[in-house]
Amino acid sequence: LSISGNRIRRLGARAFFSVQSTLRILWLSNNMISVVHPDSFQGLISLQHLDLSNNCITSLENGFLNELHDLSSLFLNGNNILKLRNKDLLCLHSDLKLLSLKNVTLQEKALNAILKHMSSLTGLTVSRQNNVTIFDQYFERHDCLLKNVSYTRSGLTAVPNFIKKCSVLVSLDLTNNKILIIFKQDFMQLSNLTMLKLQANDLMEIESGSFNNLKQLETLDISGNTQVVYDNNLLSEQKKLKRVYGNNFRICCLARKTSPSLLQCSPEDPISSCDRLIAKDYIRALIWIQAFIAIIGNAMVAVLRAREYPKQESRGGKVNTSFVGVLSVADLLMGIYLLMIAVVDSVHQVEFFAFSHIWRHSGFCRFCGFLSLFSAEASVFTLLVITFTRMVSIVSPIYYLRANLRIFRIAMLLAWTVALIISVIPVFRLPNFFSQTSLCLPAFYTSKRDSDWIFSLFVIIFNLVAFFAMVTSYLVIIIATQRSQTRSENRRSSNPRPKHNLGRRVFLIVATDFCCWIPVCILGFVSIGSGGLNFYNDVYPWTAVILLPINSSMNPLIYTFLT
Known part of the structure; x- marks a missing residue:
């Protein structure tokens, strides 16, 4: 059910009672919701995906998500959640799989509390959060079980240390940061990674051998980095690549050289081929x-x-x-x-x-x-x-x-x-x-x-x-x-x-x-x-x-x- 963009200001009690037993996905994004009754989602026992992005929610203290026991994905992007106390986390079930907090203002304690409370969390999306040290310190003491991480528009100048240790990571999105260099050890332990997005950074260099351990990689996006030079052996170990995006056609030639399964690659050069300056x-x-x-x-x-x-x-x-x-x-x-x-x-x-x-x-x-x-x-x-x-x-x-x-x-x-x-x-x-x-x-x-x-x-x-x-x-x-x-x-x-x-x-x-x-x-x-x-x-x-x-x-x- 999608009722996005309707200027809804508040959700009353049992607002979705008529569809409570069958509703699995609910989009409420781009409204003006600031007040949510504690019983607004009562009876939605089958709800798995809830999108409350771009509203005016300031806290979760009324526990309005308590009964959503099957909820696996929660999107709170673009809200103004200034405080998130331990008692507020009671409404965020510990078995939640994906939590998206893009453009959400959070205090440091709130981020730490989320990580401690949701032990089953495998997907986390944050942006404009410069407190990367919180993640680094937490995962120094705990195993990283995250499989999907999106850390965008955060001003990162290097790959965070906690990401380097997430050996089960499958998808990594670091777009729109300010990372200058990809070092050889940055992705050394990410052998399960299938999707890597590094577009629109300020990449100047990718060290030789940086992608050697990413043998399961299927999607690679390093477009929007006009200064980076592609090493001839950049993709020498990637046999399973299907989609590659870069800044010039040279990366397509490198990908095709090692990956026969390549389905899509851009940009293609309008004049040149991998062998000739003038292809036709x-x-x-x-x-x-x-x-x-x-x-x-x-x-x-x-x-x-x-x-x-x-x-x-x-x-x-x-x-x-x-x-x-x-x-x-x-x-x-x-x-x-x-x-x-x-x-x-x-x-x-x-x-x-x-x-x-x-x-x-x-x-x-x-x-x-x-x-x-x-x-x-x-x-x-x-x-x-x-x-x-x-x-x-x-x-x-x-x-x-x-x-x-x-x-x-x-x-x-x-x-x-x-x-x-x-x-x-x-x-x-x-x-x-x-x-x-x-x-x-x-x-x-x-x-x-x-x-x-x-x-x-x-x-x-x-x-x-x-x-x-x-x-x-x-x-x-x-x-x-x-x-x-x-x-x-x-x-x-x-x-x-x-x-x-x-x-x-x-x-x-x-x-x-x-x-x-x-x-x-x-x-x-x-x-x-x-x-x-x-x-x-x-x-x-x-x-x-x-x-x-x-x-x-x-x-x-x-x-x-x-x-």
């Missing part, structure tokens, strides 16, 4: 193809523009030629990034997972990430300068013709400086920004749990503003052209055909950039707002291999066929 052949082929097109195509464009520049006599011709050459250099950098990733994949073709952590946190991976981000940002800001220049040449042709060439060079230099600053910041200030995947790409699909989400949001918004500025500029160009097309054509250039071609080229480049970046920006917003993408593994390969770098390989083709 078609993705590998796309990277090689785009790398060669981007490098060869943009190099040709840059060389041709460099040769054309001295031949240009008009101011507009020099500006346009130099800007197109600068854009090709930005796109060329993306081709170099793709080539470096493809080469690393070719070099490491066996058991890549053993090398993956070193690779992701290497200076070379960080440089690859910097190169990809710098190329993308430089390309966007170069297009922004080109678009503004075209708008000025049409809207204010007199100013455009009189302006010093140095102004355009300074504008382009400023654009590249901004791109450089944005790309350098994560290299020195956000060490994990490029290490979340094996491709070393920027962490645009992040969540608020990650420390770099603010920077990711800033980059996404900055690029959106740049693209909307370009769109606005083209709208201004279109309106100005429609109002005075004849005058605009006369003022554009003495040779209007190339200028017209340039306009078509730049518009198409901006359009393709816009179509590629907008999905990335939208997915970035969704990821940050919702705490991550549920379809991340399906989306990431396409955005990483196609959407982000495709402009660098398409732009040379646009120049070639529209010239």
Whole structure:
């Protein structure tokens, strides 16, 4: 029977008399219960599970649980039980199996009294209790019969000593603490443990051999510990693992290597496998193809523009030629990034997972990430300068013709400086920004749990503003052209055909950039707002291999066929 969340303030006598003989489970959580009549549960002789969590109960002194002789599980989470005296324990039967006291304020004597009174207790859940010494002192004098322990959100900095001695322990939950190191002796005596949860601690190290005696382990969760490094022999003795959760796919490779019974493991890497940096052949082929097109195509464009520049006599011709050459250099950098990733994949073709952590946190991976981000940002800001220049040449042709060439060079230099600053910041200030995947790409699909989400949001918004500025500029160009097309054509250039071609080229480049970046920006917003993408593994390969770098390989083709 569940009557949770109904704002019940008090329970009268024999409140459940009509179902007293058959009721086994009763949920009364999330009400406002502060008064419980001593006979409220009279007659519930079959009740086994009672949940009174998140109410306003301050004591158990009226003995309202006296007749619940079959009660095995009692949940008092989120109540304000300030005092629990020995006489209050008369209502908590000594054969109670599970007692949950999450977010309950208890005095030290109360905890000690619970342990002494309930000798059959096999499951205990506590949180926000820093008095771990009470448990340590008690179990120094008594055998630990606990089979299920949940000690969460308590600020623990190490595994408590009493847990190390609970040899019959089957389930252990130490989530949301501040444990820095798991030592080899911490779980040495826990040979019966089947479930271990260590997620969301501040783990920096798991000593080699720490899990060697956990041969019955079936579920392991060490996710939410971004700094921990998985030793190659971390799971060498775990033959019965069925569910494993970590922070990167390397732990899945370690688990599959020793446990054929593994049913579920996360996170899976969207790009890499245990053997290769790039798991799928078609993705590998796309990277090689785009790398060669981007490098060869943009190099040709840059060389041709460099040769054309001295031949240009008009101011507009020099500006346009130099800007197109600068854009090709930005796109060329993306081709170099793709080539470096493809080469690393070719070099490491066996058991890549053993090398993956070193690779992701290497200076070379960080440089690859910097190169990809710098190329993308430089390309966007170069297009922004080109678009503004075209708008000025049409809207204010007199100013455009009189302006010093140095102004355009300074504008382009400023654009590249901004791109450089944005790309350098994560290299020195956000060490994990490029290490979340094996491709070393920027962490645009992040969540608020990650420390770099603010920077990711800033980059996404900055690029959106740049693209909307370009769109606005083209709208201004279109309106100005429609109002005075004849005058605009006369003022554009003495040779209007190339200028017209340039306009078509730049518009198409901006359009393709816009179509590629907008999905990335939208997915970035969704990821940050919702705490991550549920379809991340399906989306990431396409955005990483196609959407982000495709402009660098398409732009040379646009120049070639529209010239």
